[in-house]
Structure formats: C-alpha cells, structure tokens
Amino acid sequence: MARALLQDRPVMIFDxxxxxxxxxxxxxxxxxMHELARDRTVIVVTHRVSGLLEPAAGWGDAQVIVLEHGKIVDAGSPAELDQRCMPFRRLARTPVNEEVGAHAH
Incomplete structure (x- = not known):
C-alpha cells in the first residue's frame, strides 16, 4: 500500500x-486518498462507506457509483445517495466493527 501511495500516477485505484x-x-x-484526488482521478472500491459521510473527511463532493449484484443502481454525492439510495444507506449504517468482522472470515 505504501509503495502505491508514493507512485505519481494520473489514476489510482484502491480496491x-x-x-x-x-x-x-x-x-x-x-x-x-482525498488529498491524492486533488490532482488525479482516485477510484475507491469499498463496502465501508460510512467514512465517506463524515464531513471532516472531505468526500462530500465525490461522485459515488453504487453497485448491487454487479449492476449500477445509483450515482451521486454521498449526501445525495444517503437521501435516496437504500443500498448505500444500508452500507453507510453498518458499524465499522461488523464490516471488519465480516471481511475477516
């Protein structure tokens, strides 16, 4: 991860x-990641969207694409999706410790 963060690439993908x-x-x-996104395209693939909703994180202007069963179901800013997209809201309200536990097995 550290090596990837030091690369000067126009597009960075974090899966x-x-x-x-x-x-x-x-x-x-x-x-x-947000700092890197100032001057390049950053794609973040994640099930942990709760961090994107924190105002201090600075992701409010990010464009989020929501996939469900491999299909795009919605797109917009985190705030827009929190208002209208049930799959996004479900992920946003999943406690971080449950997410970590789910991926650890």
Whole structure:
C-alpha cells in the first residue's frame, strides 16, 4: 500500500483498501486518498462507506457509483445517495466493527 501511495500516477485505484483496518486508520487513509484526488482521478472500491459521510473527511463532493449484484443502481454525492439510495444507506449504517468482522472470515 505504501509503495502505491508514493507512485505519481494520473489514476489510482484502491480496491477494499480499508476493509481490514480500524476506524482511526481508515480515517487517516481516506484523508490521504482525498488529498491524492486533488490532482488525479482516485477510484475507491469499498463496502465501508460510512467514512465517506463524515464531513471532516472531505468526500462530500465525490461522485459515488453504487453497485448491487454487479449492476449500477445509483450515482451521486454521498449526501445525495444517503437521501435516496437504500443500498448505500444500508452500507453507510453498518458499524465499522461488523464490516471488519465480516471481511475477516
């Protein structure tokens, strides 16, 4: 992960990068990803969307694409999706410790 963060690439893809880390580490990593997104395209694949809803994380202007069973079901900002997209809301309200436990098995 550290090596990937040091690469100067126009597009960076993080696939479940926060799946097995604690909430504090997740917040730190999301902050780094957000900083990288200032001058490049950053794609974050995650089931842990709760961190995207924190105003301090700075992801409010991000465009999120919600997939369910491999199909796009909605797209928009985290706030927009929290208002109208049930699959996004379900993920956003899943406690972080449950998410980590689910991926650890």
């Amino acid at each position: 479940e990068a926060t799946s097995n880390i604690d909430a504090d580490s997740e917040a730190d990593l999301l902050a780094v």
